[in-house]
Amino acid sequence: MRDFQERVPIKEFIVDIVEEDELDEPLENATIVFHMAARTMDLGMYTKPKRYMEDNFQGTKQLVFSMIDKRVKWMVNTSDAFSTLTCSDSRGASENTAKTVTNENFTLGPYAKSKFYAERWLSCSSARTFSRGKEVKVVTVRPTILYGEGDNWLVPYYLQFCTQHGTLSAINKANGPMSITYAGNCAYMHLLAAEHLMQKPDVLDGEVFNCTDETVAVNFYSYIEPFARNAGCKLRNLDLPYSAVFVLYAVVEWFFLFLFYAFGVRYDHLMMxxxxxxxxxxxxLTATSSKARLVLDYKPVYEPQEAMERTIKWWKDKRNAIGPD
Structure with missing residues (x-):
């Protein structure tokens, strides 16, 4: 027999999940929803905190309501492994770490609050059950900080900063390690979660799984260094006490925000x-994915060296395609 390449028809819809009428067509005849739509953590200084709850919490609820209307009963939700932290470090956080939050001063700010509220609502079966027994079965995947092809968050922000200033300054010996996960391994866990949810809905409904891989937890500047070096930027160590620098930084942030909210004056700087x-x-910020390995039989499909090589190659190709600044 002649071999034919598998072809899956794909339709693209650009919608706002907060708007009910925009979800009807994408959900028509759907079987399962991979809910990755979210307002990511804004790294810049001029954030809009209220938009997080609107997009990440209310948007998630609206999506579930629309799924009920269209009789779509399976969802794999993407959350955040560090969304439950309240002004504390995370060393090997499990799915049970800070399962109930009493102090809402979240380490990652209003973004984390919105993701935590959405995840907690999805984990409550009564919230997803409607009249005549209609409900959505949900499993949640919590990745740590992601890297890989297509990254449009942390790495591009710092590369833009590097391009503008030529150097990237690190506070010497201040920052601890963080778990980073290759996006390809995270995507694989989503597929496993979907498969197991549909096979064992009564067992997995409402369950949460952290997502990590074999990438060694390193401090942020060790992680960003190969990307910065590829972009022609230098890293500089500042031997300064973190607490003093943070207080000074907070004062500067307060000053800029005062000018913005009081007088509408906004400076186009790249300060975080x-x-x-x-x-x-x-x-x-580190986490463990032992639960996923036991329950979902998860084993990362990409080794760290291959994952980093693929990622750096993608950035290099993208930079060459754009051309020199």
Whole structure:
């Protein structure tokens, strides 16, 4: 027999999940939803905190309501392994770490609050059950900080900063290690979660799984260095106490925000907000995915060396395609 390449028809819809009428067509005849739509953590100083709850929490609820209307009963939700942390470090966090939050001063700010509320709502079966027994079965995957082809968050932000200033300054010996996960391995866990959810819905409904891989946890500047070097930027160590630098940074942030909210004056700088500054310069953020390995039979399909090589190649090809600045 002649071999034919498998072809799956794909339709692209650009919609706002908060708007009910925009979800009807994409959900028509759907079997399962991989809910990855979210407002990511804003690294810049001029954030809009209310938009997080609207997009990440209310948007998730609206998506579930629309799935009920269209009789779509399976969902794999993408959350965040560090969304439950409240001003503390995470060393090998499990799915049970801070399962109930009493202090809402989240380490990752209003972004984390919105993701935590959405995840908690999805984990409550009564919230997803409607009249005549209609409900959506949900399993949640919590990746750590992701890297890989197509990254449009942390690495591009710092590469833009490097391009503008030529150097990237690190506070010497201040920041702890962080778990980073290759996006390809995270995608694989989503597929496993979907398969197991549909096979054992009564067992896995409402369950949460951290997603990590074999990539060694390193401090942020060790992680960003190969990308910065590829972009022609230099890293500089500043031998300064973190606490003093953070206080000074917070004062500067307050000053800029005062000018913005009081007088509408906005400066187009690339300074991080204080939550992001603390994340990359001080926090220890590591997690374990033992539960996924036991329940989902998860084993990363990409080794760290291959994953990093693929990622750096993607950035290099993208930079060459854009051309020199």
């Amino acid at each position: 907000n204080s939550h992001a500054f603390g994340m990359v310069n001080y926090s220890t």
